[in-house]
Amino acid sequence: MMLRQGLHLVRKLYRDGFKLTGLAGRQSLGQAQLPAPQPDRALTVSSWPFSSPPRDYSLPNESWTPEMQRLYDHYSALCEAETEEEKKRGPWRRLPSYNRTLKYATGGRCLSKVLQAKARLFTRNIEEPGASFEYVVFLNKQEKSCVCVFQAGHLLEGPPGHVHGGAIATIIDSVTGTLATYLSGPVMTANLNINYRSPIPLGSVVLVHSALEKVEGRKTSISCRVTSSDGGKLHTDATGLFVSINVGHLFGA
Numbered sequence: 001m002m003l004r005q006g007l008h009l010v011r012k013l014y015r016d017g018f019k020l021t022g023l024a025g026r027q028s029l030g031q032a033q034l035p036a037p038q039p040d041r042a043l044t045v046s047s048w049p050f051s052s053p054p055r056d057y058s059l060p061n062e063s064w065t066p067e068m069q070r071l072y073d074h075y076s077a078l079c080e081a082e083t084e085e086e087k088k089r090g091p092w093r094r095l096p097s098y099n100r101t102l103k104y105a106t107g108g109r110c111l112s113k114v115l116q117a118k119a120r121l122f123t124r125n126i127e128e129p130g131a132s133f134e135y136v137v138f139l140n141k142q143e144k145s146c147v148c149v150f151q152a153g154h155l156l157e158g159p160p161g162h163v164h165g166g167a168i169a170t171i172i173d174s175v176t177g178t179l180a181t182y183l184s185g186p187v188m189t190a191n192l193n194i195n196y197r198s199p200i201p202l203g204s205v206v207l208v209h210s211a212l213e214k215v216e217g218r219k220t221s222i223s224c225r226v227t228s229s230d231g232g233k234l235h236t237d238a239t240g241l242f243v244s245i246n247v248g249h250l251f252g253a
């Protein structure tokens, strides 16, 4: 019964144009218009099925360094820009980010109710501001690309004073996965290829640039480069392969 309700809700959200922040929501740039602009130019959850609005983790908080805030302001200003092609607004959008998109997203038949209630998006599961992943993604729908401003907190340490490779892989998976989802709808990561070129200092702010390489049938290929905030140093480059799925795939259907 729960499974059927979950599937029904997911399908309804897709039909109604649920603007995603997780695996299940989607917006195909090739097939539909992005939602009407909001005052802060963020994409919005238009069909949020719960009474209280979810917290948007991609907004500034007290842990953000001046560099993080500067880059946020820079890309936010691009979201405000007007272009001739799009008379009123440019191609940039800030994507909101929540720690759970669908409380019904069970992740499979066997997830207990306790787990279901406690499940959280991996990158947003630590409440202490600045402790782990502080990031905000800006999408450029014309260029089919996005940039993520990422500040790596103290809980992400790998080599002393530097960011863990798994944490770097996580942010790459999240950013490339987000772009693939916006471009192709519901997808899952099939393959990630990562080259670690230079270590990322803990607490620093880096840019995660992602762009569409190609779409072949169900396969969407995304490239990614992690650079210093001034773009001068390459930390990591990667490619990701995402395979389109039916949402029932996530529910064991």
Ligand SMILES: CCCCCCCCCCCC(=O)SCCNC(=O)CCNC(=O)[C@H](O)C(C)(C)COP(=O)(O)OP(=O)(O)OC[C@H]1O[C@@H](n2cnc3c(N)ncnc32)[C@H](O)[C@@H]1OP(=O)(O)O
Pocket (backbone or CB within 6 Å): 020, 021, 022, 023, 173, 174, 175, 177, 178, 179, 181, 182, 188, 189, 190, 191, 217, 218, 219, 241, 243, 244, 245
């Ligand atoms: C806004 C959002 C916010 C979202 C914010 C959060 C974003 C977080 C993003 C995190 C995303 C994840 O971590 S996802 C979690 C990690 N990933 C997973 O758990 C996926 C587990 N794997 C699977 O479920 C499956 O293997 C699939 C769905 C990937 C593919 O299975 P399938 O549907 O049966 O498809 P299949 O026929 O095997 O393959 C389809 C085509 O893809 C190719 N293919 C499949 N796998 C591979 C592979 N590893 N390497 C190369 N090619 C492959 C096949 O050759 C075939 O090509 P051809 O013959 O058609 O040419």
